[in-house]
Amino acid sequence: DTGVSQDPRHKITKRGQNVTFRCDPISEHNRLYWYRQTLGQGPEFLTYFQNEAQLEKSRLLSDRFSAERPKGSFSTLEIQRTEQGDSAMYLCASTRQGTTYEQYFGPGTRLTVT
Amino acid sequence: RKEVEQDPGPFNVPEGATVAFNCTYSNSASQSFFWYRQDCRKEPKLLMSVYSSGNEDGRFTAQLNRASQYISLLIRDSKLSDSATYLCVVTVDSSYKLIFGSGTRLLVRP
Numbered sequence: 001d002t003g004v005s006q007d008p009r010h011k012i013t014k015r016g017q018n019v020t021f022r023c024d025p026i027s028e029h030n031r032l033y034w035y036r037q038t039l040g041q042g043p044e045f046l047t048y049f050q051n052e053a054q055l056e057k058s059r060l061l062s063d064r065f066s067a068e069r070p071k072g073s074f075s076t077l078e079i080q081r082t083e084q085g086d087s088a089m090y091l092c093a094s095t096r097q098g099t100t101y102e103q104y105f106g107p108g109t110r111l112t113v114t
Numbered sequence: 115r116k117e118v119e120q121d122p123g124p125f126n127v128p129e130g131a132t133v134a135f136n137c138t139y140s141n142s143a144s145q146s147f148f149w150y151r152q153d154c155r156k157e158p159k160l161l162m163s164v165y166s167s168g169n170e171d172g173r174f175t176a177q178l179n180r181a182s183q184y185i186s187l188l189i190r191d192s193k194l195s196d197s198a199t200y201l202c203v204v205t206v207d208s209s210y211k212l213i214f215g216s217g218t219r220l221l222v223r224p
Contacts, residue, residue: 033211040122042201042214043158056209091157093212101146101210105157 002026004106006092012112013082020078021109025094032075033103034067035091036060043091049075050097082113115140120202120215128223131192135218137202138184146210147178149187150201152217158201161187192222 005024013019025032030051035043046065047057051072061067064082069075079086089110093103120137127133139147147164162169164176164185175188185202202215 031210035212040216042118042203042216043212045211045213048209048211056211095210101205102160102163103210103212105159107157 004092004094004104006090006106006109008109009107010110010112012114015084015113016081018078018080019082019111020076021090021092021111022074022076023092023094023106024074025092026096026104027073029094029096029104030072031095031097032069033093033095034075034077035093037089037091037108038087046077046090079111082111084113087111087113116215117141117206117213118202118204118215120218122216122218124219124221126221126223127192129192129194131222132188132190133192133220134189135187135200135202135220136184137186137215137218138182139202139204139213140183141204141206142183144183144204144206146205147185148203148212149174149176149185150203150214152199152201154198158214161200189220192220194222194224196220197222 033048034046037043049069064080089108091108092106095103149161150158151161152158164178168177173190177186199217201217
């Protein structure tokens with residue numbers, strides 16, 4: 001399968017715990033985006049990378065959130081000290097700069113904070 | 115005010131019907147425009163890009179009105195498989211980050 005993959009698909013955690021999600025983009029895609037989607041809403045932009053550089057972070061991304069893309073390939077999104085309000089679907093998307101900029105989404109990681 | 119606004123619906127239509135969705139965007143500097151489709155508990159998938167000249171893909175027609183800052187999607191001859199949430203999306207800068215509306219839910223009944 002050459003699409004975007006995300007792991008885990010589901011995560012249930014207790015409030016206050018740390019969680020980390022992984023995204024593997026399509027191999028030749030140099031841009032990688034993270035979005036968050038809550039029930040009844042469209043996805044909201046969190047951050048994006050061009051290669052290994054994190055070029056923009058949304059104001060939604062509090063200091064409890066950190067994202068990395070160390071070698072310009074896969075990316076991780078970590079949430080520290082989770083809160084119930086962090087419960088959402090976390091979506092990763094990738095694209096190749098200079099093409100049509102169509103973003104291909106992974107299946108998402110559904111986080112439930114209890 | 116949200117950057118992209120859509121009627122949440124649901125639009126409940128019989129098979130074979132024609133249905134139209136509109137959305138409005140607030141940033142006049144918006145650069146690119148799209149309709150994405152999202153099935154229940156699945157990821158969004160690009161349905162079509164939207165151009166000022168309008169574009170058609172089979173039963174789907176999209177229009178962009180930059181002066182009024184609205185985007186439309188017309189679905190002709192609705193199929194049961196068209197049941198989904200349709201997300202209106204814009205980009206505003208060179209990041210190409212997607213700015214989504216909340217989506218319009220379509221239910222096509224037999």
